[in-house]
Amino acid sequence: MTPDFWHDRWQTNRIGFHEAEANRLLVAHFSQLEVSAGDRVFLPLCGKTRDVAWLLAQGLQVVGAELSRLAIEQLFEELELVPDITELGPLTRFEAQDITMFVGDIFDLDAQTLGRVDAIYDRAALVALPQDMRARYSQHLITITGGARQLLISFDYDQSRMDGPPFSVQTSEITHLYAGQYSVVPIARTPATDRMQERCDAIETVWVLR
Numbered sequence: 001m002t003p004d005f006w007h008d009r010w011q012t013n014r015i016g017f018h019e020a021e022a023n024r025l026l027v028a029h030f031s032q033l034e035v036s037a038g039d040r041v042f043l044p045l046c047g048k049t050r051d052v053a054w055l056l057a058q059g060l061q062v063v064g065a066e067l068s069r070l071a072i073e074q075l076f077e078e079l080e081l082v083p084d085i086t087e088l089g090p091l092t093r094f095e096a097q098d099i100t101m102f103v104g105d106i107f108d109l110d111a112q113t114l115g116r117v118d119a120i121y122d123r124a125a126l127v128a129l130p131q132d133m134r135a136r137y138s139q140h141l142i143t144i145t146g147g148a149r150q151l152l153i154s155f156d157y158d159q160s161r162m163d164g165p166p167f168s169v170q171t172s173e174i175t176h177l178y179a180g181q182y183s184v185v186p187i188a189r190t191p192a193t194d195r196m197q198e199r200c201d202a203i204e205t206v207w208v209l210r
């Protein structure tokens with residue numbers, strides 16, 4: 001997936017991955033992140049997800065990385081927050097109250113710029129990337145967060161029935177990507193909602209990586 005693919009999606013508002021409410025699996029399994037008020041949660045490839053508002057409401061600090069400036073502008077508008085905007089070389093930082101968003105390529109984000117991360121929430125990030133980018137992504141995520149624990153949601157379906165994204169990422173690959181750093185534990189498996197279910201009988205798996 002090139003940056004242009006995603007910029008085009010945002011510019012033409014083809015963002016079927018965006019949910020109107022906080023993700024049901026985040027709400028159900030949030031406690032597995034073992035965070036408490038004031039902790040800082042990182043959302044890689046965050047779009048303008050409503051999960052940001054939900055996590056803020058839990059008293060957390062939220063930090064995200066997203067390629068699309070348009071997505072982040074819409075996120076702040078929807079949160080009714082006016083950000084301070086700082087140019088940081090290839091990245092632009094949007095900040096307000098307990099929220100910090102880095103606009104740009106996540107691979108340009110380093111540990112020092114990102115700052116402390118107590119936990120990672122990956123919904124539609126790993127699965128948004130084609131296989132040849134997933135090893136680089138998972139290693140980079142570990143490097144910039146110091147291996148912070150993760151709540152990860154993946155899709156599993158017959159890849160011949162649909163082109164990604166989201167891509168099908170099987171148990172064996174998740175284990176291969178993360179078992180060197182984490183204990184990798186699947187905590188729930190559930191049929192995906194509506195569109196993904198109709199198109200390819202996808203199963204969503206929730207993982208806790210400690």
Ligand SMILES: C[S@@+](CC[C@H](N)C(=O)[O-])C[C@H]1O[C@@H](n2cnc3c(N)ncnc32)[C@H](O)[C@@H]1O
Binds near residue numbers: 006019044047105106
């Ligand atoms: C499938 S969407 C998921 C968005 C969000 N996690 C959600 O649940 O709604 C993937 C997002 O990743 C962003 N993205 C893709 N590649 C990226 C990269 N290299 N760095 C930062 N963001 C990226 C895209 O612009 C898109 O908004």
